[in-house]
Amino acid sequence: MNIAYISKSTSFIAGPVPNGDFELTPSGGFSNEGIVDGPAGIPNWKANGTVELVESGQKQGGMILIVPQGRHAVRLGNDAEISQQVKVEKGSVYSVTFSAARTCAQLESLNVSVPPASQTIDLQTLYNVQGWDPYAWAFAAEEDNAMLVFRNPGMEDDPTCGPIIDDVAIKKLFTPDMPKDNAVINGDFEEGPWMFPNISLGVLLPTNLDEETSSLPGWIVESNRAVRYIDSYHYAVPQGKRAIELLSGKEGIISQMVETSPNKPYTLTFSLGHANDKCKQPLAVMAFAGDQAQNVHYAPNSNSTFQAAGVNFTAKAERTRIAFYSVYYNTRTDDMSSLCGPVVDDVRVWFSGSWRNGFGGSGRLAVGLAFWLFVWVLV
Structure with missing residues (x-):
């Protein structure tokens, strides 16, 4: 060590x-x-x-x-x-x-x-x-x-x-630099608290409303219950080595205020996954971007433990709130007591411009998601 x-x-x-x-x-x-x-x-x-x-x-x-x-x-x-x-x-x-x-x-x-x-x-x-x-x-x-x-x-x-x-x-x-073409800071969750390599329980992040002194730089935990910071050595993580597992339904919320330009169209995209910790399904997240909200259920392809998802929104101000919480209260199937939930990773907010219609309207949502999943796989 x-x-x-x-x-x-x-x-x-x-x-x-x-x-x-x-x-x-x-x-x-x-x-x-x-x-x-x-x-x-x-x-x-x-x-x-x-x-x-x-x-x-x-x-x-x-x-x-x-x-x-x-x-x-x-x-x-x-x-x-x-x-x-x-x-x-x-x-x-x-x-x-x-x-x-x-x-x-x-x-x-x-x-x-x-x-x-x-x-x-x-x-x-x-x-x-x-x-x-x-x-x-x-x-x-x-x-x-x-x-x-x-x-x-x-x-x-x-x-x-x-x-x-x-x-x-x-x-x-260390607060990561804002990546190019992405308004989210630490959207891949790679910067976070110390994790003991021999402990397989992740690290709980309790309520914290101060984004300047957060164990998860860029993010706050604005709820009564904690969320779990997980690593790829003990859990399935969509990309990189770290991610967030949402616990306790609406009582476990993470959020961030991102920089936007008023009246401009944006797209929030993220990876939704299963931690491979015997968490009982169904799994789903409620994703918020400004005044828009999307209920996304975990339903990946048979050969994957995660999927891509997105929400279109039009910014109303120079800062826009994005947030996630688990729709359900999930527990593990092996003990029916340990709390678990959906995994969120690779969060991005970018100016969508002409691509906005790719996610617009319920009739085209599935096509838009499939397109961005294809792009994500290529990258």
Whole structure:
């Protein structure tokens, strides 16, 4: 695994933070009680409050505690926190990836911050039957030294309850240049948060309405539920190495404001696919472009896992909103619980001009889609 963090004088580019998996042995060894002894009880981290190093297979009552990866993870009690100072570059945007699981409470949450930036992430929804998920959260560095903090904001009757954290990494984000003849930034989703190569669950992107500090540059998640950032090593991706899997129906929406010229005709095109993760069909997306909306069902050729789709629209302003969400609430066929959905990739918005009629009208929609699918295959 390539780790770009070299020393305390070198800023992060991408990789796990020091002891981000909590496997380094504390100076006094791993305690049988698990409770961290003092603020420096976890190597490379500072602890405050009831912080516990939990071990894989450890039981609490009749429940086995979840450790996402390896042998150890950290559990935060009521109002407890862990923090680590990381070297960053002032003015740059970074994304923090971490794995989290809840323990006792149904309504557990986790606050992640690099002050003054902060977000509380709801852990109530279980997105897969393994009981934990990787998440990503982004921040803009205001100084060259950042204090990364994870805190349990809850106050449970049992002070040892609280979220479990593991596999913490950070990545410096770069906003891709706007491609020629395409108004969409990062429409191929190749720029995004750090992904651990040995974790096959993708990375959840929770609600984020700030396009300037998004783990998915150019895009925002404007919904109550998360969407899943996936890679081609563990999922079927239409093109490149990254894509977005839409989850939870209308509760999982991604969108972007693209530059347009008022009263000009444009075409939104995208690839719609199946992640090859045993997601139960039917799959469909609702695609929005300005004041136009199109319900597109996944129905590819027998030898393909994706298809091309498009929406025509006339821009009404200098910026036009494009957005996608899943029409259905889909789960996997093997466990009927893990959330999944349609895959969106290769999103483009371009001035359609004389080609506008290729998609215009319901009678010519199929012909237009077939034409652009043919062009896409040739490219």
